[in-house]
Amino acid sequence: MRTDLEEYRARVRAFIAEHGVPMRGEGVRVPADADEERAIRRWLRALYEAGFLGAGWPVQWGGRADHLPQHDLVLMEELIRGDVYRPLDQVMLASHAIIEFGSDEQKAQLLPRIRGGEHVWCQLFSEPDVGSDLASLRTRAEPDGAGAGDGDGDGDGFTVTGQKIWSTDAQWADMGMLLARTDPSVNRHAGITAFVIPMDLPGIEIRPIREMTGYAEFCEVFLDGVRLGPEHVLGEVNGGWKVVTSGLASERAFVGANSLQLERMFDDLVALARAARLPDGTAALEHEDTQATLAEALARVEEVKLIVRDTVERILIDDEHPSDGPVAKLAYTETNVALTEIAMGIITSSVAIDEAGAAVADRWYHNFLWGRALTISGGASEIMRGLIGRQLLGLPRA
């Protein structure tokens, strides 16, 4: 098993060295221009074709019979180590939602296009007034009602009106997974439907939003009388909440790669302390107080690595506790923020950064700001703490 994995790793590495498209920065994924976009799509397709991505899918849709969850972890580690463009989580989530809830036609239509790098997906969940409390979303998908419509006879389409926001990749996505309210008269979780929609339908307008990092990764998406047919419904009408909360069996072992990410961050922290010159000309790392701060940080990093390893071990034997995901996310993202804050402290305590550390310092500025994306998106830290409080500690809902 061990040697098989090492052999797999070697193959992944060789593949990345030959085909990989470099990443511009943590969390930077929207292509800068048409050339980069072509390169990214080609790269994603190559990953699927080589059997590295989508290997855990059902064999009928291109998955591999010999796939192991460990392969996903090895793949993600090597992508991180190689500093190359990583698969988009929105695409992976969409894949699994389609596999789980899609009709045969939807699968036949959509899954091969994901594998071909032809379809990039985005998520249209959050709204200007709706974030953490997603079930209160307001975007309406009004059913046509029996016999209504323009004479085509079926009358079971929808008209969507509303606004979505913070939709990462929407400006270049081909497809979107949309959550909209189809029945406002029932309990709020029961009236939501999931749709899979082409992003170029009439009535959709997309405006990128500039983020504090300077990049424009997420967008506002306006939906104004967008016509959808029954073929766009994913799962059941009014069954959308199940689609988003079913804990889609995604590449769960990817979480293990957070360890490597933190390790690299920590190496960067030491490199920064080595390059940061204090007013007296010494390097920050020469000083006991900096060393003590780094030692504490290292202990935290090692804690998180073990928490993540423990989580992955349970994923591999299919024995997860519901709180494992929240524990791992909270531990990883908050420790990441703590590291960025230490880095900022080292920088502000210095008067200059050695030439050798200039790139490292720039990375820290970016990661300092980007760190907040991780503690907000995908469920804010406070939401994670609530989940841990209820699911692990058995405390009452706050």
Add this chain to the structure above:
Amino acid sequence: MLTPMSRLVRLGSRQGTGVDAVLTTTFASDDIVALRDALRGALGTVWQELPSTVETTWRERWEPLAELGLPGFCVPEARGGFGLRVDAAVTAAMELGAALHPSPFAGLTASAHALAEAAEAAGSSGDPVVGGLLDDIAAGARICAFGRLGPDGRTARLVDGGPDADALLLLDRTRDELLLLAGPGDWSGEPSRHGFDITRTCADVTVTAGRGQRIAAPVHADALYELLLAADAIGGTQRALDHTVAYTGQRQAFGRPIGGFQAVQHRLADHAVRVRGMALLVHEAARQFDAEPRSQEQALAQAQRVRRAVALASLSVSSGAGHILHDLLQLTGAIGFTWEYGLHLYQRRVHQDARLAANPRAAARSLADTEGWTDAH
């Protein structure tokens, strides 16, 4: 064939369940789970109820614990122990910490390990003093405490269990030697300055001039001592946390359990994550001892790995546990502020666990060393 540890499996009388199983969720082998359960049985631990008094007659009940194998987890099998089962020692230290047990278990285990290694090295021509002491330790008849000799070579500060021990083993770091004091009048102890942790005794020790015998220090003795102190602290912290979680789930204020307020719940969630991380570091450090080195080179590399892993665990626990306990005192309100309630006993004890190893600073310095930061100039 029975391995020494399978003796423990058979001793296990209760099923391994409870909140703490969820809180740490690390994979423990059957014999470790059985050991934990056997210890809880022997110590009379009712996990949910904190002890509010400290046992004063523990020596009278030590022999049954010794029969469970407690002093021999890090003693070679040829000497009647279990080999180097640091995982078992860690598990025992956590249970003893959780039970506020007064024995100097960390030092006793390190001492037994060091004495046994010395006896092994000497072979059949071994020193009868060492051999006799080892036998008595194994039988639970004598207790040997562990300490670190100061720069003057005569005094050792902060010897856990020092006032009541039958023998002392003092590490002389400058010479990589241990000074064994096993006879009456070999040392005098001054316990008066060390009353904060009332769950154990502690003394500053002065060696009587000309007394004691020197033995070579095995590589792991000091690391073992430090790791078991961290294990003691994390065991107590875990239990105090479990207890506080249960309390906040029941105690009502403003018409609901206080554990339903985010300001309370979120802190407990953070503590639970932190405690899991610390416990995993302690278990991971235990694992690093286990590999049997085959060459000199491997032995060196392993010693370095052990040192690093122990420093990580000690740093993490010594800087985190006291802080968490202090917050648990806050979250239990005035009841937690009482002597009777007993949470303070854990606060006192984890403080002492850190101090006995001069942590967090010593561990941070050690890491700075192993990571190569100290030669950054």
